[in-house]
Amino acid sequence: MTAASKVRPHDPAPIRKAREADLIAAALARSEDSVRELIRRNNPRLFRVARGIVSSDAEAEDVVQDTYMAAFKTLDKFRGQSAFSTWITRIAINTALMHQRRQRPEEEYDTVTESEAMSVLPFPGQASETAEARLGRHQLRDLLEQAVAGLPPELRLVFVMSEAEGMKGKEIARDLDLNPITVKTRLFRARRWLRADLERRVKGGFDAIFPFDGMRCANMADRVVRGLDEDGFL
Numbered sequence: 001m002t003a004a005s006k007v008r009p010h011d012p013a014p015i016r017k018a019r020e021a022d023l024i025a026a027a028l029a030r031s032e033d034s035v036r037e038l039i040r041r042n043n044p045r046l047f048r049v050a051r052g053i054v055s056s057d058a059e060a061e062d063v064v065q066d067t068y069m070a071a072f073k074t075l076d077k078f079r080g081q082s083a084f085s086t087w088i089t090r091i092a093i094n095t096a097l098m099h100q101r102r103q104r105p106e107e108e109y110d111t112v113t114e115s116e117a118m119s120v121l122p123f124p125g126q127a128s129e130t131a132e133a134r135l136g137r138h139q140l141r142d143l144l145e146q147a148v149a150g151l152p153p154e155l156r157l158v159f160v161m162s163e164a165e166g167m168k169g170k171e172i173a174r175d176l177d178l179n180p181i182t183v184k185t186r187l188f189r190a191r192r193w194l195r196a197d198l199e200r201r202v203k204g205g206f207d208a209i210f211p212f213d214g215m216r217c218a219n220m221a222d223r224v225v226r227g228l229d230e231d232g233f234l
Contacts, residue, residue, distance in 0.1 A: 047212035052160030053096035067092040159190035
């Protein structure tokens, strides 16, 4: 089968209901539809995690593509001891960190108390509606993305994982191989940084930052499928 023949419309209804374990088994049997479905399910998280480390959307897309290529080529090594999303997220983090480490050395951060953390830029905001909250959703998202993009990479990653992906501190600590106190500290620093940058509280909206859907999501699946086909995986 040629790579060109792999870019085709799909009936998504049945496979969208498939269990993750069944999709992985089918992907190991070289099922293109299963590969595409696993990509669809994990695209938003992987892009946000990558974008939390690297400095541009284009670089984040490259990281995500490289992550999928590495993951599917070594899929037989996945033992199911954790969720597939956890396993592939770790691959994405390692891939993105290779870019980030070439640009900026890791910084040290002091610890903070929980009471201090709760006092800095709480989310969602509790103040009355601000000027930003009256902006259109896209304008607000752009504002938040610009602020988050300005964070140091070490702070941006834990912030995106917490606020955009809704991950708990212990989950972030596990995936990044960090002490939970370090995660709490970095979240505190990120919120303080954003508060200084925005100069006022922002109400909601972080669930919409760094979106990866629609044609971008479909194109990622096409690119990965082509690459896997060229490498003889499919």
